[in-house]
Each structure stands twice: as C-alpha cells, then as structure tokens.
Amino acid sequence: MSDKNDIERDDHTGTETTGHEWDGIKELDTPLPRWWLYIFYATVVWAIVYMVFMPAIPGLPGMPGDGDHTRGLRNHSERVNVVAALEALEASREAGYAALEGASISEIENDPQLLQFVTAAGDAAFGDNCATCHGAGGQGFVGYPNLNDDVWLWGGSYDAIRETLLYGIRAEHDMTRFSQMPAYGRDELLTTAEIEAVADHVLSLSGEGESNPLGQQVYAQQCVTCHMEDGRGDRLQGAPNLTDREWLYGSSREQVINSIYRGPYGVMPAWEGRLDDRTIDALAAYVFLLGGGEAATAGPTGQ
Structure with missing residues (x-):
C-alpha cells in the first residue's frame, strides 16, 4: 500500500493526479462538484420512488404485470385517462348532437348555438379525417377537390355531401359512388x-x-x-x-x-362504419358551410 505522501499532486492546483500522462500532460483527479452530486442522488431517489408508484418496468416472468409491465402502487394508466377524457367529451357534445339530429341547413344557420356546435364538432372531425387530402381549410390540391368553391362532381347539397361521406368515391363499399374515365393513352384506345x-x-x-x-x-x-x-x-x-x-x-x-x-382514378374512403352517424352529420354540415354548399333545390348540372 502506498503512503499518502506518495500521492502526486498538481503543483498549480494541488489536485491529485490519476497517474496517467499523455505527451507530458497529466490527468487530474478532480472531484465532481457537490451540487452536481446532490442533484444526481436526488434523481436516483426520484427514479426509485417513481418506479414504485408508477408503471415503469417491463413485465418479467414471475413479476407483477408479467408479459406487460408493472402497474405501480397508483395503478396509473394513460389509456384509461384518454378513454375517460373521450367519454367526457362525447357527453359534453350530447346536447349538440341531439339538436343537430334532423335539423336542416337553414335551421343550423339560424341557430347561433347549433351553428357554433357544428363548426366545432365538424372542424375537429375534418381535421382528424379529411385535412390530409383536402387541406386544413378545405382548399384542396391537385387531384384533391377544393371544398370551398361551388364546383361539385356529385352534388353540393347537404344530402349529397352526406351521401358522399357515407359511401365514398370508388371505395370498398357496396353503395360507393363510382365513375371511371378510360385511360385512352395507356390502354392504347386513342393515338x-x-x-x-x-x-x-x-x-x-x-x-x-x-x-x-x-x-x-x-x-x-x-x-x-x-x-x-x-x-x-x-x-x-x-x-x-x-x-x-x-x-x-x-x-x-x-x-x-x-x-x-x-384516366384519373381518385379514391375517397367510405366513412360509414368508421365514423358514427352523428359525426357524419356534423361533418357534412361543416363541409356544406365551408362556402361551397348548394341549396337542396339545385339541379344535377355542372361539376
């Protein structure tokens, strides 16, 4: 065992050296700052406490939560919290959906509360399901229709929009709306x-x-x-x-x-079965009210 007096110290700082030297440069054995050590120890303690109370450790054979993860003493679950939040949201919308059921577009437009509800519920559904193709504001892109204008392939009345949402265009649904322009060049139908x-x-x-x-x-x-x-x-x-x-x-x-x-062949999904009828009602009204909706009496002419 070496004597303490044999420990080499740096002449300038008085700090012990590790005994390593590279190209004449000696490595100092500088201790970590106390404040850093205290923070480190605190995080270790916090991690242990968190592990005990919260879900943390992947399930191991023979452990609680085998095949999944340990639940922790609080039995906390974000999935449960999300489900509860969604249920609360649906409950808060119940009155609005009830008022929307059977309401005409004119009734929606003349009822400020119902119009506000349709705008909020429809905007949320549109952002989740439609904005990827039609744009956040419904402006569309090349190959994806603009929903703000009054140009409609299958009709722009509320009922026509709702039918399109339900059954889609060229979708995997028995009642989907289907049309197909031939590929005149690819299939050599025309020169x-x-x-x-x-x-x-x-x-x-x-x-x-x-x-x-x-x-x-x-x-x-x-x-x-x-x-x-x-x-x-x-x-x-x-x-x-x-x-x-x-x-x-x-x-x-x-x-x-x-x-x-x-021969363009665009596809719009059928939302029946993916979205409930009430959400489709709100979404159809929202799309109609974007600015391009037509009165129910409009005839089947134009685009």
Whole structure:
C-alpha cells in the first residue's frame, strides 16, 4: 500500500493526479462538484420512488404485470385517462348532437348555438379525417377537390355531401359512388395525335385555346356519353363540367393531355362504419358551410 505522501499532486492546483500522462500532460483527479452530486442522488431517489408508484418496468416472468409491465402502487394508466377524457367529451357534445339530429341547413344557420356546435364538432372531425387530402381549410390540391368553391362532381347539397361521406368515391363499399374515365393513352384506345386533338377541343369548351375537327370527332365518339354534348358534364355519373375553368388535375394543355392519357382514378374512403352517424352529420354540415354548399333545390348540372 502506498503512503499518502506518495500521492502526486498538481503543483498549480494541488489536485491529485490519476497517474496517467499523455505527451507530458497529466490527468487530474478532480472531484465532481457537490451540487452536481446532490442533484444526481436526488434523481436516483426520484427514479426509485417513481418506479414504485408508477408503471415503469417491463413485465418479467414471475413479476407483477408479467408479459406487460408493472402497474405501480397508483395503478396509473394513460389509456384509461384518454378513454375517460373521450367519454367526457362525447357527453359534453350530447346536447349538440341531439339538436343537430334532423335539423336542416337553414335551421343550423339560424341557430347561433347549433351553428357554433357544428363548426366545432365538424372542424375537429375534418381535421382528424379529411385535412390530409383536402387541406386544413378545405382548399384542396391537385387531384384533391377544393371544398370551398361551388364546383361539385356529385352534388353540393347537404344530402349529397352526406351521401358522399357515407359511401365514398370508388371505395370498398357496396353503395360507393363510382365513375371511371378510360385511360385512352395507356390502354392504347386513342393515338397520341387523337389525344392531343381532343385535349385542344376540351380546352376550347372553357374558352382556352381553339378546337379542331379531329378533336370534335373524337369528343363526339368517346366523351359525349359522360360529359354531354355541350361539355357540362353529368353529376349522376360524376362526370365533370368541362365548360368552367375549374380543373381537378390541372388546367395546362400538358396536364389535360396527361389526364386523358392515364384516366384519373381518385379514391375517397367510405366513412360509414368508421365514423358514427352523428359525426357524419356534423361533418357534412361543416363541409356544406365551408362556402361551397348548394341549396337542396339545385339541379344535377355542372361539376
């Protein structure tokens, strides 16, 4: 055993050295600050106390919570807390949902409390389920409809919007709304020249560009059945109005040609079974009230 007098100390600080030296530099055995040690010991004690009272240790064979985790003396569970919070939220909405049941759009608009409830409940449902595709404000993106305007493929009345929400578009539901534009280029139904010609004719229907005889001929043979002779479309088939200047997949000549070539095939989920009927009611009213909703008397024309 070495004598204390043999312990080497740094000449400048008086601190003991570890005995290690690199390139003439000696390592000091500087003790940790007391305040740091006290904090460290406190965290160790806190961790032990937390482990005893709160869920902490993954389940081990033979331990309480085997295969899961130890529950702790408080038997705390955030899952239980979340369920309780959701139940409380639903209970607080009960009166609003009861008032919404069977209410017309005009009744909702003329009842400030009901309108406020629909706005809050619908906004929450929209943010959770619809905003990913349609945008937080319903503004849409290329390939995803804008819900703020008055342009609708399947109708913009409250009942039509609710039906779309329930059954979806091209979704896995027996009552889903379904329409499909052929992929004229990919499936070699039309030549490149015919696709370009009919694209020019389609653009001319909305006052963009000039038509041509070949495009008119192809349109009459391939497009009239769905988009109608005047190009105003047919909501019963989900066929867009080609005479306005609203384009779901882009309005440039290249984008229109691409749409004809590949035949767009967008899908909207069916929310029946995923959301309860009351939430769908609130969501349909919310989408209607975004600004693009139509009166129930509106006819099935346009997009």
